[in-house]
Amino acid sequence: MVEAAFDVAGLVGHRYRTDDFYEVGREKIREYARAVQDFHPAHWSEDAAGELGHTGLIAPTTFLSTVAMLANHRLIETVTTAYDVVVQTDQVFEMYKPVLTGDQLVSDVELSSVRRIAGKDLLTITNTFTDQTGEIVQIMHTTMVGLTSDDVDAGISDMIERVIMSGLDTTSRAADGLPTSDPEPEIAANLSSISRTRVPRTAVRFEDIAVGDELPARTVHLTRGDLVNYAGVSGDVNPIHWHDEVAALAGLPDVIAHGMLTMGLGAGFVTTWLADPSAMTRYGVRLSNYTVIEAASTGSLEFTGRIKSVDPETRTAVVVIVAKSAGRKVFGLATADIRLA
Template structure:
């Protein structure tokens, strides 16, 4: 019986469509928004001041673009414990955010979680998880697609698990719960008229209060370059704020066992920095309506010196009918491109 449960759990392709809704809501806190904005070095006043947010038409502080990645980590734990072995390492490769309604202080969010795709590449499972976030009014406010690759324990240094157990945060369960999850029967639920949420149109219909106006831009225009400094302290702070306790981001020995040249910045941290680079140029964080990133490299942060990431961007396309534009973002660290492809769809005044 145990063997059949394990086989079912690791047949990831057979679990496509596995779906559930989180049992409890996540309440957006004023200080948590500020805390996260500080972690991704986003100083836009609308994340910090109610007066500044109100001037842009928001009823409270607005969360930075990538904030809900932290909520998704909590919501997705059950799914990952079901389809990934405790000996596997999960590495993020792609992330897409679709914004339908600004996330504000006091919002209460639940998440539908679904395994939407499994691809087999080079003997590794490439999993795509979709989070649909729904607020207290029943509106779908954001949809997030996260793609990760599961690297099996056999491909990782044998000492890694033991080292991680020595340094990981106390109270964080790193053991596999695969059999327990499989024994639950893996119910696949489909939303019906009572549970399906309506897709909010707020982000696509509200009047944006951007500092940049549509008639002032053209294809090929470049955004002002921004260079961000990163220290080990920044990585530790982001780990605590986001809940991403992976020690490759703060512990030299674990990073070395993972085959990395040194400790590296979180993928989501680099994405958060890049999103702030765009919204800072826009002047209105709620005017970014889609954000997609494919990670191709990492930013190394050494112990005895700060690392840095340089962000540049240019207008790739414009749509006069909707006053929208697509911005291509380039992130470089130590001369290497961190993003394989990164784009932001924005609405302009």
């Protein structure tokens, strides 16, 4: 285990803004939609997106997780020096404005909390994405658990160094290697209200739903090739998703699907039913298990959902999503807040 040269909890509140903007590309949206098996036409066709009132392709719900990977790199490579492995446990997306082709996004990155539960550290990073108009389009909260050699095989760090993709800087950084904390961002950002005020164009009307109603079930299949593809598209190259030996050293029964991949599939399950991807305003998932993908067989995920609550005044509802793989629940708790026509 690498000993921490600093107290991780002491970094809570540290924040910085990315140096450059990320421009959302047409083909990147399509690549990501393919990776999470989301074939809603608005992710692929400008005409279909235009029918929903958008000026370009709309990105899938979890698309900005890939941008967060880039934005968070400097923070991640510092805080993770205290651990041998970091595993994602929770993710929350708050959508305030659809992400479209051509958007130029910057992110404020903050280590917003460190909690110790059952002897393990839970770290939450918050990304606030702002577009070229100065409006906040999405806020994302990512929670990870830090594992040490007490939890995984001590040789995992050396193995990762041998198999990780070339060109990645995996050397440890001291805390003073972080960019200067910036409590007052240069650009005053305003919280956009578009996702809360635009008229949704859902196939399902509010009058047609009731508490307890079930969404049409969906089963998706995953192969090792799907995991490798998602790793390349998302930038999440953690070897536990494609290397048997590293997965074994991490204490896993085999290679497992990315948590964000399963979340992307879950989001598409709901937005396909809605027929308007921009009608989802919040999506939160707590991971409770993993999806094992064996080399010699195809893995599968079964998604079901039901209406948990409705609000007639705002014509909104909350959907509870259940994801199962090999009979095990993959999502401990997953909900989507939606707006209906």
